[in-house]
Each structure stands twice: as structure tokens, then as C-alpha cells.
Amino acid sequence: MPSGPLMIIGGAEDKVRKPTILKHFVALSGGPDARIAVIPTASSLGREVVDVYDALFSKFGAARVDAVRPESREQAHDPALVKALDEATGIFMTGGNQLKLSSIICGTPVGDAILRAHDRGAVVAGTSAGASIQSSHMVAFGVGGATPKQRMTQVAAGLGLVDSTVIDQHFDQRNRYGRLLMIVSQSPQLLGIGVDEDTCGLVEDVDGDMVMRVLGKGAVTIFDGARMTSNAYEAKRSSPLLASGVIFHVLPEGAVFNLSTRTLVPQEPVVAGEDAEELAEATRDLRQLVRDIAAADAAPAAIRRRLALRRTRSTPPTTPDQGDPS
Amino acid sequence: MPSGPLMIIGGAEDKVRKPTILKHFVALSGGPDARIAVIPTASSLGREVVDVYDALFSKFGAARVDAVRPESREQAHDPALVKALDEATGIFMTGGNQLKLSSIICGTPVGDAILRAHDRGAVVAGTSAGASIQSSHMVAFGVGGATPKQRMTQVAAGLGLVDSTVIDQHFDQRNRYGRLLMIVSQSPQLLGIGVDEDTCGLVEDVDGDMVMRVLGKGAVTIFDGARMTSNAYEAKRSSPLLASGVIFHVLPEGAVFNLSTRTLVPQEPVVAGEDAEELAEATRDLRQLVRDIAAADAAPAAIRRRLALRRTRSTPPTTPDQGDPS
Numbered sequence: 001m002p003s004g005p006l007m008i009i010g011g012a013e014d015k016v017r018k019p020t021i022l023k024h025f026v027a028l029s030g031g032p033d034a035r036i037a038v039i040p041t042a043s044s045l046g047r048e049v050v051d052v053y054d055a056l057f058s059k060f061g062a063a064r065v066d067a068v069r070p071e072s073r074e075q076a077h078d079p080a081l082v083k084a085l086d087e088a089t090g091i092f093m094t095g096g097n098q099l100k101l102s103s104i105i106c107g108t109p110v111g112d113a114i115l116r117a118h119d120r121g122a123v124v125a126g127t128s129a130g131a132s133i134q135s136s137h138m139v140a141f142g143v144g145g146a147t148p149k150q151r152m153t154q155v156a157a158g159l160g161l162v163d164s165t166v167i168d169q170h171f172d173q174r175n176r177y178g179r180l181l182m183i184v185s186q187s188p189q190l191l192g193i194g195v196d197e198d199t200c201g202l203v204e205d206v207d208g209d210m211v212m213r214v215l216g217k218g219a220v221t222i223f224d225g226a227r228m229t230s231n232a233y234e235a236k237r238s239s240p241l242l243a244s245g246v247i248f249h250v251l252p253e254g255a256v257f258n259l260s261t262r263t264l265v266p267q268e269p270v271v272a273g274e275d276a277e278e279l280a281e282a283t284r285d286l287r288q289l290v291r292d293i294a295a296a297d298a299a300p301a302a303i304r305r306r307l308a309l310r311r312t313r314s315t316p317p318t319t320p321d322q323g324d325p326s
Numbered sequence: 327m328p329s330g331p332l333m334i335i336g337g338a339e340d341k342v343r344k345p346t347i348l349k350h351f352v353a354l355s356g357g358p359d360a361r362i363a364v365i366p367t368a369s370s371l372g373r374e375v376v377d378v379y380d381a382l383f384s385k386f387g388a389a390r391v392d393a394v395r396p397e398s399r400e401q402a403h404d405p406a407l408v409k410a411l412d413e414a415t416g417i418f419m420t421g422g423n424q425l426k427l428s429s430i431i432c433g434t435p436v437g438d439a440i441l442r443a444h445d446r447g448a449v450v451a452g453t454s455a456g457a458s459i460q461s462s463h464m465v466a467f468g469v470g471g472a473t474p475k476q477r478m479t480q481v482a483a484g485l486g487l488v489d490s491t492v493i494d495q496h497f498d499q500r501n502r503y504g505r506l507l508m509i510v511s512q513s514p515q516l517l518g519i520g521v522d523e524d525t526c527g528l529v530e531d532v533d534g535d536m537v538m539r540v541l542g543k544g545a546v547t548i549f550d551g552a553r554m555t556s557n558a559y560e561a562k563r564s565s566p567l568l569a570s571g572v573i574f575h576v577l578p579e580g581a582v583f584n585l586s587t588r589t590l591v592p593q594e595p596v597v598a599g600e601d602a603e604e605l606a607e608a609t610r611d612l613r614q615l616v617r618d619i620a621a622a623d624a625a626p627a628a629i630r631r632r633l634a635l636r637r638t639r640s641t642p643p644t645t646p647d648q649g650d651p652s
Binding site for chain 2: 145146147148171172175176177178181194196217218219221229231235239240241242243244245246247248249250251252253255257264266
């Protein structure tokens with residue numbers, strides 16, 4: 001069985017007006033059969049955060065919502081918490097301080113239960129801190145700014161649900177190009193993933209590849225340093241870094257990117273509403289015209305007659321041949 | 327004769343503590359022979375801005391500083407202003423509103439005199455607005471933000487001193503990744519150049535190629551969209567854009583980039599002070615060791631003797647062979 005979907009959410013996901021991402025999480029987790037475990041450990045608010053997500057996930061139809069809230073590594077050994085995770089169809093990690101979250105749960109039975117849940121096909125989602133911790137290498141903390149500078153951020157170990165990556169969040173809103181690029185400059189084998197607020201990278205196992213589809217209001221930015229040149233190993237103090245030849249991708253909603261091959265997966269453009277009807281009509285007309293020209297009766301006069309006939313369709317449809325297969 | 331150097335300064339260049347960039351401008355313009363024309367048209371301050379640069383350039387040794395300050399297209403036909411530009415060895419355009427600057431001078435005798443000065447080898451420098459106007463396609467105005475969004479910025483025509491480019495400034499400080507990337511997504515043939523504050527891209531004609539060396543505190547960021555995939559031609563309203571496969575380069579002080587071939591020019595790493603001495607000493611020792619091993623007397627005992635001799639150099643130098651060529 002393939003591993004479960006991962007939802008990497010850039011923080012500040014819409015909870016009220018257009019809660020697309022959170023609804024999607026409940027649906028993926030099984031909708032009316034969803035058993036969701038909320039891990040609020042990153043947050044200093046704790047109980048209140050659980051209450052918010054409990055209310056939301058219940059409203060979106062989840063059968064059950066449990067809080068899994070270890071506040072120390074010792075508590076992260078609690079069998080009751082592990083049981084809740086083992087029974088969950090969806091796990092949701094809240095925002096807050098990702099270094100608190102990772103240093104409390106990584107390498108404990110609670111951390112292991114999350115990895116196990118992913119392996120058995122459950123959904124693992126996280127927002128902000130809960131997004132960062134999913135990567136193998138985690139942004140611990142650091143300052144904003146577009147230009148990468150030596151020492152502007154620190155790396156710690158994450159859960160490793162998404163291998164060979166480093167994930168950052170609030171990416172546009174907190175101007176985190178620089179710090180993500182600093183990490184990629186120092187570790188070019190890592191794929192840098194920056195997720196905007198109210199935006200989600202939905203990662204699924206497709207024939208053994210990790211394939212990410214973007215949903216939400218902003219974009220997911222990818223830094224691929226595989227072929228880059230950098231001076232990060234010799235840059236002094238907090239000087240700006242040389243980072244030349246980085247390939248990057250800004251991916252809005254609907255874009256699909258293969259994280260394993262590091263390539264964009266081409267998508268058919270989505271044309272909606274009236275535009276779609278008009279386009280379909282024009283396509284049918286062109287196809288018919290091709291057939292007409294190819295047909296024996298394609299004398300210029302015959303084509304003119306057909307075109308004249310077809311033009312009447314621009315006025316309210318009256319000709320019966322509109323229903324013809326074409 | 328090759329065209330003159332261009333100095334593309336990202337705004338807020340240091341004027342007091344470490345005015346490296348402005349000093350460099352005066353030196354390039356001829357030092358004690360420099361005749362500098364300051365164009366403060368972009369600024370709403372005008373006279374005061376000229377006074378500041380007059381004081382600075384005079385302090386750095388320029389022979390003469392003239393103000394060239396057209397405030398309308400009509401004034402930009404004034405022969406006295408054109409004469410000052412024609413006699414200048416260096417032209418400096420201040421910051422302010424680049425759309426004011428471009429719409430007053432481009433396509434007028436003043437604008438033409440700047441192009442002429444560049445062609446005859448004079449230095450043309452500009453900071454902020456004065457940087458943007460140097461590109462063929464100019465960021466007119468627009469909002470900040472890291473994620474490129476449709477309609478977040480407007481393009482106008484610049485002076486075109488740097489062809490096939492679009493130059494943005496205050497790049498890190500005002501978070502302008504998004505707007506520069508929007509322009510490159512819509513016009514992938516343009517090279518996007520984002521210059522940080524107190525940072526300068528010094529562009530020179532090297533065998534017909536435009537080659538840029540970076541100086542100053544921040545970095546110059548380059549977006550190369552030649553191989554990119556984008557949905558910019560069909561994105562609606564202000565939605566985030568798909569911009570996949572952009573190659574980018576963050577270039578700190580000392581980095582050299584060929585704008586014509588769009589490639590980094592490799593540089594020898596600069597090793598300074600004590601490090602340099604130590605490195606040179608170690609290099610000499612290794613070279614000598616290679617010669618010893620290759621030489622007839624390279625019996626193990628002889629090598630040990632030589633190494634012992636050489637080790638005495640670590641203590642204050644006493645051996646005369648230190649002066650040997652090696």
C-alpha cells in the first residue's frame with residue numbers, strides 16, 4: 001500500500017470564509033469516517049488551538065477529533081497518545097514553534113506513530129511549524145530578508161516525511177527567500193520548498209515518486225540547487241552568499257511538481273464557465289471544417305454554404321446538427 | 327572605443343561611513359580630472375540632493391560637479407544642460423520616482439546626451455530610480471512581496487543602456503522578488519536584475535559582452551527565464567503566477583557575471599591577511615616536498631632531514647633558504 005498523502009500548509013490557512021484546505025484534509029481523511037488527531041505541541045496556546053480545529057473538523061463532518069498534546073519528551077511516550085495516533089485516519093499538526101514540536105516528539109513513540117501512520121496510508125497534515133517539521137532538514141528559526149546571508153538561519157532535524165528537502169512557510173508574507181536559499185546553498189542536495197500562507201502542497205506517492213499538487217491562495221516556491229555554484233563553505237560572518245545557477249519554480253494553485261525528478265508536471269489549462277462553452281463550440285466548428293475540406297463535396301461553393309449555415313449558430317441555436325457527435 | 331562603465335546602484339548607498347561605491351564612481355570618472363553631472367530629476371527634493379552629491383563628489387576629489395535638472399520635457403531640450411552632459415566624464419542619476427525621470431528625459435536631447443556620453447566612454451551611474459532607468463524595460467512602480475502575481479507591477483520604457491533587461495532596486499529591503507519575477511514571466515527574453523541597497527552592479531564592455539562585477543554590502547539577484555514555463559499569458563486578475571524553471575543567481579561583492587551569455591564568470595577566491603601568508607607558506611612547503619621526492623636524494627632519511635629543517639621555520643625564521651625562489 002502506498003504511503004498516505006501529506007499536506008504541507010504555509011500557515012494562516014483560511015478557517016472561516018473559504019476553508020478549502022482544511023475541508024480537503026477532512027475529506028482525504030475519510031469524511032464522515034475521519035478520525036482525526038490534532039497535535040498542538042508547537043503552540044503555546046495548546047487547548048484553545050485544539051478547540052478551534054475540533055470545531056472546524058467536526059463542522060466539516062469528521063467522525064471524531066482527539067487531542068494529542070505531549071508537552072515533554074516524557075509525555076511523548078504516553079501509550080494513550082500513541083493509541084490515538086495509531087487509530088487516526090488523519091493527523092494535523094498546528095503552528096507555533098517547530099523546534100519545540102520537533103525536540104519534543106522526534107525520536108519518541110509519538111513521533112514514530114506519525115511515521116507509522118504515514119506508512120499505512122493515513123493523511124499527515126501540518127500548518128506553519130507543522131509544515132516545517134515534515135521535511136528531513138528543518139528550518140529551526142531565523143530572520144527574514146530576500147538575500148541569502150551566512151548564519152541567517154539554523155537547521156535542525158525534522159520528522160523526515162519528505163526526504164531530502166527543507167520546508168519553509170509564511171514564505172511570501174515573511175520574506176523568507178533568503179533563509180531558504182542560505183540552507184540550499186550550504187546543502188545543495190536538499191530541495192528547498194517555501195509555502196505561502198493559506199496555501200498547501202499536497203504530496204502523494206505516485207508510482208514511487210513524490211508528486212506535489214498546489215492548492216490555496218498563494219504559491220509554493222521550489223529551489224533546486226543541484227547544479228548551483230556557491231561560496232557558502234567559505235563565506236565569513238553574515239556576508240551575502242554567492243548562489244548562482246539555482247533553478248526555481250513558483251507554483252500557484254493547480255500546478256503539479258514531481259519532487260523526486262524535480263520537474264514540473266504539465267497540466268491541461270483549466271477553462272471554466274462560458275469560456276469553456278465558447279472554446280468547445282469553436283473547436284467543433286474547426287473540426288467540421290477540416291472534415292468538409294477533406295470530403296468529396298469540398299468544392300468552394302459547398303464550403304461557403306456550410307460556413308453560412310454554421311454562422312447562424314451564433315444567434316440562438318436552432319440547427320439540429322448541434323447535437324451531432326463531433 | 328568601447329562604451330563606458332555603467333554603475334547600477336540599488337539605492338541607499340553609504341555616503342558617510344564607508345562610501346565605497348560613490349568613491350569608485352569618482353575614481354572611474356577620472357578622479358582629479360572628473361567632471362560630473364548630477365541629474366536629480368527623479369527626486370522631489372531636487373536642489374538639496376544635488377548639494378549632497380556635490381559635497382560628496384568634491385570631497386572624493388572630482389574637479390567639477392554640475393547639476394542637470396530638467397523638470398519638464400521642454401527643459402530637457404535646454405542646450406546648456408546638454409552641454410554639461412556632453413562635457414561630463416561621469417553622469418550620476420539620483421533616486422526618486424523613475425517614471426518622472428524617464429518620462430521627462432527619455433527621447434529628449436538630455437536623454438540622448440546620456441546615451442552619447444555612454445557611447446564615448448563616460449561613466450553613467452544611477453541609484454534607485456537612476457538604476458532602474460538604465461534598463462531597456464523599466465519597472466514603473468508596483469507593490470512588494472515575494473510571490474509573483476499578475477498585475478502587481480507596471481513596465482515602462484527605460485533609457486536602454488543595458489539592453490534586454492529589467493532592473494529593480496531596494497531589492498532585498500523592499501522584498502521585490504515577486505514583481506521582478508512577474509515581469510520576467512511575462513517577458514522571458516528580459517534578464518531580471520534586482521540590486522540590493524548599498525550595492526552596485528558595475529557593468530563594462532568586455533570584448534563586446536556586457537560583464538557585471540558586484541560591489542557593496544548586499545547582493546545582485548539575476549532571474550534568467552530563457553527556459554521557463556509560465557501561465558502569465560492566461561492568469562486572471564491578481565492571481566499568483568506559475569513560473570517554473572527560472573534560473574537564478576544571487577551575486578555578492580566580488581562576483582562577476584556575464585550578462586550577455588547569462589553565466590557566472592569564475593573568480594579565484596580571495597584569501598586575505600594572515601590566512602594568505604599561512605596558505606602561501608604551506609603551498610611552498612608542498613612544492614618543495616614534491617621536488618624532494620622527485621629528486622635523486624629523495625631517500626627517506628634525506629626527506630626526514632629536510633622536513634625537520636623546514637619545521638624550524640615555524641619558529642621565527644632563521645634559515646636563509648626561505649628566500650629561495652619556490
